[in-house]
Amino acid sequence: MSVRWYVVVVVAATVLAGVYFAVAEVADPASLVPGTSASARVFGAYTTVRAVVLLAPLVWFLVLRRWAALRLMLLLNGVVQLLDTVPGLVFLHAPQVVGPAVFAVALLVAARLLGRDDLASVPR
Secondary structure, eight states, X not given: OOHXXXXXXXXXXXXXXXXXXXXXXHHOGGGTSOSOHHHHHHHHXXXXXXXXXXXHXXXXXXXXXXXXXXXXXXXXXXXXXXXXXXXXXXXXXXXXXXXXXXXXXXXXXXXXXXXXXXXXXXXX
């Protein structure tokens, strides 16, 4: 698989998962977040804004083939996913560790692959 296709697959999977959780947290926030319905709605709103800020640039830079900017967003998203494992570790909730960890690895590998060679040599 070429670097380009690996990056496309990672971006697509990240965006689909992020949009799924953003929609789920807006549609029924209490299903994903324990607590009062008011606190779940607030958390859902924050998560939706976070998804837009982190995911839209991934798609935008991929479509425009702005490899350096895309690499930066892949790194940022990878670090965020890595940090998302911390609550799962603290509260001993395996899905909150495994899911973000898998995405963190995929995103950071994609960023590394884009940075390994001269960005001008990445196929358009």
